[in-house]
Amino acid sequence: MATIKDIAEKAGFSSATVSRVLNQDYSLQVSEDTRQRIFDAANMLGYKKGGSRAKKKHGEAAVESLNMGLVIWCSEQLEFSDPYYLAIRQGIERECANQGMNVTKVFRLMDSHQEIDSHQLDGLFVIGKVDLDLVQKSPEAKSVVYIDYKLEDCDSVMFDLRKAARQAMEHLFQLGHRRIGYIGGVSYIWRAEGRVHNVDQRQLEHEAMMKERGLFDPNLVFVGDWRTEEGYRLMQQMLQLKERPTALLIGSDPMAIAAIKAANEAELRIPEDIAMVSIDDIQMASFVTPPLTTVKVYAEEMGVTAVKMMADRLKGREVSLHVTVPTKLIIRKSCGAEMKG
Numbered sequence: 001m002a003t004i005k006d007i008a009e010k011a012g013f014s015s016a017t018v019s020r021v022l023n024q025d026y027s028l029q030v031s032e033d034t035r036q037r038i039f040d041a042a043n044m045l046g047y048k049k050g051g052s053r054a055k056k057k058h059g060e061a062a063v064e065s066l067n068m069g070l071v072i073w074c075s076e077q078l079e080f081s082d083p084y085y086l087a088i089r090q091g092i093e094r095e096c097a098n099q100g101m102n103v104t105k106v107f108r109l110m111d112s113h114q115e116i117d118s119h120q121l122d123g124l125f126v127i128g129k130v131d132l133d134l135v136q137k138s139p140e141a142k143s144v145v146y147i148d149y150k151l152e153d154c155d156s157v158m159f160d161l162r163k164a165a166r167q168a169m170e171h172l173f174q175l176g177h178r179r180i181g182y183i184g185g186v187s188y189i190w191r192a193e194g195r196v197h198n199v200d201q202r203q204l205e206h207e208a209m210m211k212e213r214g215l216f217d218p219n220l221v222f223v224g225d226w227r228t229e230e231g232y233r234l235m236q237q238m239l240q241l242k243e244r245p246t247a248l249l250i251g252s253d254p255m256a257i258a259a260i261k262a263a264n265e266a267e268l269r270i271p272e273d274i275a276m277v278s279i280d281d282i283q284m285a286s287f288v289t290p291p292l293t294t295v296k297v298y299a300e301e302m303g304v305t306a307v308k309m310m311a312d313r314l315k316g317r318e319v320s321l322h323v324t325v326p327t328k329l330i331i332r333k334s335c336g337a338e339m340k341g
Helices: 004-011 015-022 032-044 076-081 083-099 161-174 201-212 228-238 253-265 299-314
Strands: 067-072 102-108 123-127 143-147 155-159 180-185 187-191 194-198 221-224 247-250 275-280 293-297 322-325 327-330
Touching (some): 004 015, 004 032, 004 083, 015 032, 015 083, 067 083, 076 083, 083 102, 083 123, 083 253, 083 299, 123 299, 143 299, 155 161, 155 299, 161 201, 161 247, 161 275, 161 327, 180 201, 180 228, 201 221, 228 253, 247 253, 253 275, 299 322
Parallel strands (some): 067 102, 067 123, 143 155, 180 247, 247 275
Antiparallel strands (some): 187 194, 293 327
């Protein structure tokens, strides 16, 4: 039977693009000619979506032709405005295509609080803090892999938020900053009874490190939604302070880029008047003025790893595994200490 990879080679597109087109993902911006070429290649090769479930020699379910669901806590608009979530999903789709899996259903909790109907699915990828009782409602237990959240009874892939924040904060301390503010978002855990507020680990690490040095000032902490425009709004609020911080830890690159815009409009010099360090290292981070110092998160690799763990689980692994993907501080001009070489 033809696979996604076969169709990709025939049509001349990536496996991820082919998978999203065949699964009717119209959020993918491609021309109608591209879509038609993919469908024509699929028809020529006799591709059948969600085809027969082949068996291995010893009766184990084969990874090929299995149908996967994707649960995302955020709306489509937020996903596309924050490349972190988009990169995770792209990594999942790309590796699913390589493994012969089909992402046939996408559930978005923020959009419609829709029921997660998994009874026709073989497994679920869950991006974000979503409790198991909300996704595991089928009488037959499904394989579930979490990305960006850890539950003991399920496989998970994540990065260490507190370590990433610590890398950024230690760098600012090394540069001599003592009055360091924080801009970030409100986090939630999604449960069957509704969403529950959860203080973000980046914010907690900022507070802990400042308290260790006797420097914590709650008036320097500004928190809103995890949206780009919130970075702009919160930065404008911070600029009203009589005693502004000399540096900022900002929870995400999109919020940091918006904060830079607000600072530029206020005619503040970055980093001379206020230094900034963020977390993500999205592509745009190196193109803003000044280029953004940030802690790199390998988001797409997190998605790829999740699919490999799913494939391994479907082959019979029983013990739950938890993978922590490393992060790396990328030093640019926004903190005042651009790395040479």
